[in-house]
Amino acid sequence: MGDVLAGIHATWEFEPDAVLIRFERGIRAPKLYQALRERRVPHEALASVTLSPGRRGTVVLHATPRAGADPLMEAAAGQLKDACDPYRLVLPAESETLAEYYADELRARLVPGAAEPAERFLVAAPEAPLQFKAYDGKATFDGGQVAFRWFWTGASSAKWKAGDQTFPVRELSGVEWRSPDLFDGYLRLVRRGHAGDVQPAQADQDPAAVVFGLGYGPVHESLPFAAAVLAAVRDAGALAPVPVSAAVTAGRDPAVIAERIRHLGELYQAGLVTDEEFAAKKAQLLAEL
Template sequence: MGDVLTGIHATWEFESDSVLIRFERGLRTPKLFQALGALGERRIPHEALESVTLAPGKRGTVVLHAVPRAGADPLAEAAAGQLRQSVDPYRLVLPAEREPLAAYFADELRSALSRERTPDREEPAERYLVAAPEPPLHFKAYDGKASFDGERVLFRWFRTGASSAKWKAGDQDIPVADLQGVEWRSPDRLDGYLRLLRRDGTPPVPSAPGRTGAADGTDAVTRPDHDPAAVVFGLGYGPVHESLPFAAAVLEAIQGSTAGSRAAVPVLAAARRDPADVADSIRHLGDLHEAGLVTDEEFSAKKAELLAEL
């Protein structure tokens, strides 16, 4: 097609076999879009899409939504459904007066998907079809700096922020070949983190201080702030949206090292929270609210999110 549709914070170019997405990098642009924009354009092949919708948005807008196919995009896989609609990279928001033009492009894209549809299109993709951001990549978390060169992930701990368990374990240099997946929690929460999942399943912290007991008496997963295979971030720490493109790049590299085996690249969503951790997070949220760093609306919304995780 080769036509261009410019929306709020992003521009989509419709080509014969893909959609090319370019994100703005302005001050009012969502931080994730800024991070993606800094890394260049995203090309979404038609075979990576499941469907296309056009619906009314908020405050006089319409939203063109290209729904990605399961397993096709490492960025969407890493996000695991945690992104708010306002930062969904597959949503293009436009002024309502541009609805006729958006409807035209939506119909054109639907037709292209229909022509190219194959019997296996309804199934999850067997390999990633959307390219992840290219290494080298890095970002600063609360307790350390994460770097990825395409073959190895490095965690370098900060003197302020890193737990004693992480200092005892030392800086981490983990080859992609030793990994089987990632676990990413959105930095829009109080306790975001990026955890690397090792192939051998060896607990990263062998001693008790970093672990919390499960209800059945067994050990639960090591807390991210005590896990040398994880870096933590979140509200009040300076949200680091660079962490999601980073996680996507690691996932793509893991899949490449396993000859395209989808089963060998798990992406874990955060487990149900320990009540004590939730209580600590709510207290921290209250401190930020009293200090004027969180609005009344943000306080209520995030408190509700935390309580829903119990």
């Protein structure tokens, strides 16, 4: 196609075999867009394309990637908010006719079996080195290994006892990422040969995980990090990632629950959870004592 469609915070350039998405880096653009900068999405990586009405006089061109095609979306596991979805292009309503044309063009280029999972990643992962600060430590990834360095102000005694951790990619089988926009967000590494082992129920007790918190592990830092590690794990021939919902549950330590309630109070004081959410979650935590 070779044309360009400019939307709000992003521009899509239509190449013969791919869509090149360039993200705006302005102050109003989502921080995840700013971190990604640009992404090249081959047509074979797409499962479907839709055009729908948006908010406040806009339309939304949305390309859905195939399962297993994009490490970023695999790591996100459906937890991204619409405003941060890199596959959504928001356009003024007057561009609807033009957007429909490109939607039809993209649909015509979907490969047979587009609804089936991809056998490999088709969209490039963010490049290492990457790092971010979690609530209990600093996470770094140099392309070959992940390192966690604990903070004395946030790390649990279990992590201090275990010491700083280094995990070569070849020893990993996946990554679990729970959004920092949710309560109890974390990034956990799944080690090869440990998938069936009982892991600590709480990420703050697991030396193979870092926990997020108020201002720590934001999406635009921790998600690209998780995607880069996941892609490296796949390239190393490791196993498929374990979904977030597969985390092993176990009884909770009263001290752990007390710390969770304290953190919940911080979120409440900052206005990040409502009265109802605070009361419900606190009751849930107390019920586990």
